[in-house]
Amino acid sequence: MRRGPCIGADGHCPFGAVAVLSAAGKVVHRDRCPTTIPALGGVVRAVARPRPLVIDEGPRAGWLWRHRRGAVDPRVVGDPRRNRLIAPDGDQDGDPDAAKLARLLRGGFVQAVHQRESLERAAFKQPVARYHHRVRQHGVLIREKGDVAVADRPALRGRLPAGAARRELVAAPGVSDDARAEQEGAWRKRLVQSAQAAAAVRRSQELPGVGWARAAALYAYRDTPWRYRSKAALGKYLGIGRERRRWGSGPEHWGVPRRAHRRLQGTTRGAARSAAASGGNPFADRSRRWAEQGRSAKLARRNVARALAAALGGRWRNGSTYRPEWVGAAAAAPTATPAPR
16 A cells, blocks of 8 residues: 555546545545646646556546656556446546545556557557458458459448448448548558568568568557566466466366457467468477377467467567577577666
8 A cells, every 4th residue: 555645637538637645545635627738747746756646548548648757656547447446436527536546546456557658659559450440340351352343342242241321331422442442552551661660570570470460460569578577467468378267165277368458369369370370380380299189279279379479579578580499498599688668
């Protein structure tokens, strides 16, 4: 439990709620101020150091978090799924939420949400998310060359879910297929240029099963190789690790984590499937060996995904190129000390 004052901020547009707790845990100040850096800074500077700040996760949380660097110690963006105290209690007018956020921080119950240190890294994530949403949002994958012939387009639209309203989401009046294809091509070109400019993306593409889209997604959503305290924590976040479950005094069970980052999970598993299917690489050899040992195809794919995630993380941390002989031999790879942040 923190002994000094704590600040909670629940940023809304255009106004946000701020609450300050004293060292004794009492609310000593409430304010509704414009959601701007100067306005929030005025509230923060009135509190004596140390003055930890917790911000509720939302569209502006990363922006506020980056601009409060050096002004508070520490600054945390709280995970709303873990802050169960906020959602079910009465009306949500902003002010009570800020005080509860500060109390959760004071008690040590806030689960931090990772934020990107720079605006450039945050901006890179947006086109990656837009690309994946645009390509996969309707569950119908059509190659670009399959949509060129105008005569074939009605049959392709017929594969979409039934209902005129749903189909209009794809073929809205006044927006032609050719215009959308041109726009998507421009997005793809810009995204590829941005991705190839990052050394971590280029190194990731050296591994089998990892193309530019998967490498860009891993780079955008993982953000930094130092984000996870261990391989086990990374495996749980990717949805490919193991999680221990136990109810009361019953036996322990090990299973796949139920909560994971879905996009990273799909990206990592997809890369593992591609690597195992392509052959001629250590991941495919491992998959074949596990199958020969009688392990299920599902377990073999998950093991390949773990090995691939470890190889990706290792290359990212130490900045080395991909070497097949290093797969599964972590002790042989050079290590590096995390850069100061």
